[in-house]
Structure formats: structure tokens, C-alpha cells
Amino acid sequence: MDRRLISVLGALVAVLVFFLLIVWIGGLINEDLKLDETALLRFVFVGIGLLIVFVVYWATRSSGVWEVGTREVVYMAIGAALYAVFSYLFNGTVFAVPSVSQVALRPAIAIPMFFGYAFGPAVGFFTGAVGNMFGDALTGFGLSPQWSVGNGLVGMIAGMALLFPDKKKGINVVLILSTVLAVIGVIFYALNTELANMMFFDAEAGIFGDAQISWVAGLSVVIGFVLVLIVRFAFGQNIDVASAVTWSMLGNFLGIGFAAISDIWINGFSLSVAMVGEFLPAAGPNLIFAAILVPLLVGAYAAVQRQTGR
């Protein structure tokens, strides 16, 4: 463990020295040098995201939800592979799911949510992050590693449900948090209804992110939120389903929020563009999938568990 710690510290020092050298050598060549760090920032945000994961792990490490045995290793691989295949098939051009009123459909997001909730935060994070990475690699678009971490966070937070032995309590905490986040999202939309939807492209009409955000896309967070609430109370008896959808909702808000907010620095978006142009049209539809597909997966998995007795 000590050796590993030393090598991590060594790497950090090397990075620091590298930056100092650049500043020094660059300063010799060009007196008024301004570092242009935009291209590098996405890696910085990958680092920040991993740091967040590590801090959460460190804070909750005694609870046992992070334990990784044989079962978890296999579930990690299954989740990541499924997420990669589904994102390739649904988000790519092979099996194009049409977008309705500017809402691009990414049903694959239900996979990291479900795997996180069913098998714990470690499996959820791996599923989201590695699955997104391989999914991007399949389409040849591995250019936004910070979104992989964002997807990983979706799965990880969905898995934090296991931290609450009393599921009802967990649901209530999550619902309050999510309400606050959804309200913030709506306020941003209400103040900036004229902004463009950055997540949307429509090849046929030649529109690629320059269309003004539609009200459906802008309010999709509310639609999704209401849907999650309906599921939560309609399945009040089946606490597993209620818990899965609410935790998926929080994971979706925070994970996609992380990726969208990092684009403020990476792509130079303003806060409102990141919120209205990216966060709402990505996080809103995801909620709709959380509300419809996650309960189906939870139910089907419960049936398998009953059959096999595992």
C-alpha cells in the first residue's frame, strides 16, 4: 500500500513539475504567456470526478456497500457491456430512436441506474463509466471522457440506496434533494427560455443544436419528476421499485449535472447554457427512462431471484 501511495504522490509531483516547466520555458519564449488549458480540462474533470467518487467511497467505506466479490466483478462486466451495446444501438445510427419534440431518447441510461441500484455503487460506477467509454469507442467518438465519469456517477449514486437500511427514510431524503434540484432546473429554464438545445440534432432538417429549446425539452425534468413521483406512490407497496426510481433520479441529476457543469469550463459555456442547453435536455428524458424502464428491470430481476433463490 505504501509503495502505491508513493507512486501516486510521485505522479502528482511529476504533473506539477511539468506545469512549472511549461510556465518557465513558455515564459522564456513568450513574455506575456497565457496558458490555454481548455483542451486539457476534460482530463482535469475526469480527475475531479474520480476524486468525488473516492471521497464518497472513503466516507462510506465502513458500510460494506463497496465490497467487490466474484459476483460484483461479473455484474460490473455485464452492466458495462450491456450499456455499451445499448448505447451503440440506440444512440448511434444503427437503430435510431427518433427524437420527439427535441427530446433525444437515450434508453440505455436505465442500465447503469438498475445495475447501481441492484448491485451496489461500485458496480454502478463501473457500469456507467466503462460502459460509456466502450460505447463511445464502438461509435468511434471517444472524445468526452468527462461524460463517462458523469455516467459513472449516475450508477454510483443509484447504488447509494444500499446505505439506508430503512428504505423509506432513504426515499424521503432523496425526494427532498431531487425536488430542490428539479426546481433549480426549472428556474433556469424559466429565466432562459430562448436558449438553444445543445443536445439536439435533426439531420433531416439540418438542425444541429441551434434550435431554440422546445418547452417539452425544457420542462422534461418536470415531466420526468412527476412520472417518478407517480411510480413512487403507485408502487408504494413495492418499496424496491419506489426506492430504485427515486435513487436513479438523484443519480441522474447529479451525474449528468456534473458532466454538464464541467462543460462550462471545457467548452466555455455559460452556466445558463450548460443548464438549459445541456443539463435539461439530457437529464429530463433520462428521468422518463428511469421511471419506466428501471421498475420493469427491478421487477423482472426480482422474479429471477425468486426462481433461482439467489
Next chain:
Amino acid sequence: MLVAWRYRPRRSLIQRFDPRAWIIFFLCFMASSLMFWDLRFLLPLFVIALVTIFTSGITWHESRRAWLFIGAFVIFFSVLTFLTGRGGMEHYTEEHVIRTLSAPFTIVGWRPTIRITVERTMFAISQLVRVFSVASMTILIPYSLNPIQYGITFRGLGLPDKIAYAMELTMRFIPTYARDFQLTMDAQRARGYELDKLQGGLFAQVRKLAPLIVPVTIHAIAASEDIIDAMDLRAFGVQPRTWLQELHYRWRDRVLIVFAVALAVASVALSLVGFGRLWVPAWALAWAGG
């Protein structure tokens, strides 16, 4: 049943290197391409990608589908950004118009107009080169990396045993699930399930995806019991693992790693001091009357 990627031993540049060295090179290559929008910096990377492709020993026949897909994808996105100008906006502030094309007709009062500008053209070309380099280097990997060595490769790159094994299984499962998906889709179609045209509103469409997503996912989980049992029987995770195959760096692998790291460090340094942003040649500006 596992379905494999189309790996086979070939006399190729990639396979002459240790897989770990190649993955390091690949990651550094990706990071370098990410740093630049300048065509002059992207072209050397593009040449590296071309050399790798042409020495890979992979025939057109076996990789046709992958190339067609990537080609279509890359061209689609480049043309899309070119036509709409969206995507490059953060890289230039001013546009020099070469020509404005207006359609001779109107659609509900809207006349499709394309402004061809020097900046958009350069951005589209740069994007094409950039994405093609990254995508082609990526798709060569499953054709050239021996599946037996996935695990030891990731382990050798410093990942813990369990994560290395999870990565190996992920890579092995992807083609399997793609096949399962196809089977499930065919089975649902045989039951008269309409998949080719997803119609209806938002919720109806989402609901219609469930008969594809749920069976594939649940089948994968149920079938994994065999794998879990097999791993448990071999006492997986009890002690540090040993791997059947061993990898040893040779001098050429070290050379490749040094080259890769130097490439990445140089790219990061260059982009930090401000090189590599979108390049618009002066003669093109002059031509456009700027």
C-alpha cells in the same frame, strides 16, 4: 455462449508490440488528438493512423462493416457541422464567406441557405481528420488484441486484479450481447412486434423498448450464474491472481512507450502554450476576400 471479436494472429505492426505497450500508445494517441484542432498538427497523427491501418494485415473483407459504419458516421457529422456551422462556433469568432447558396424554393416561408465560409470548411476538414484518426485506431484494437491477453494486459497496466478481470469480461461480453440483442429482436419480430417503426408519443415509444431491453438484460444476469460459479470454484479473488500468459516488454515495446509518452507530453505542452487551435490558412482568407 460467447461470441468473439474477429481476432486472429496476423503479421502486422500492431501485433509486433506487447499489448500493454500498444494500449499505452493508443491512449497517448487519443489524448494528443484531443489537444488539437489545427490541421497541421492533426495530419501527423492522421499519418500514424494510416500507417497503422495499412500495416494491420486486416483485410477489407473482414472489416468492411466497421469501416463503412465509421466512414458514414464521420462524414455525417462533418457534413452536419459544415452545413449548420454548429460545433465549431467556440473555435472562431469571425467568418469569411466564400459563397452563400440559397435554395431556389422555400419551405413554409423558410429558404434553406448555406453559408460556406473559410472557417467552417477548415473546421469540417479538421474534424474529419481528427475523428477518423481516433476512430480508426479504436476499431483496429479488437481485431489485433488477443482475447486471451485482455486480462493480463489490463493487469499489466496497473489495474487491480478484479478490475482487470472485469474489463476483460466487458470486452468479451460486448459481441455476445450484440448477438443476443439481435436474437431477441428477431424473436420479438417473429411474435409480430413492430420494431422498425417506433410510433406513438414519447411514453409509448419508451414502453415499446422494454421488450428488447428487459429480456436481454435479465438473460445476461441469469446466464452469468455459470460464470460466477466457475470463477468461485477457481477461488477467484482469494489471493493475488496469477495469469496463464505472461507478458514481457522487449526493447521495441519500450521504444514505443517512450515515443507515446513523448507524443502526449509534447501535445499537452504545445496546446498549453496556445498552439493547435483551429488553423485557417492565410491564403484561404485572402481568397475569400478577408
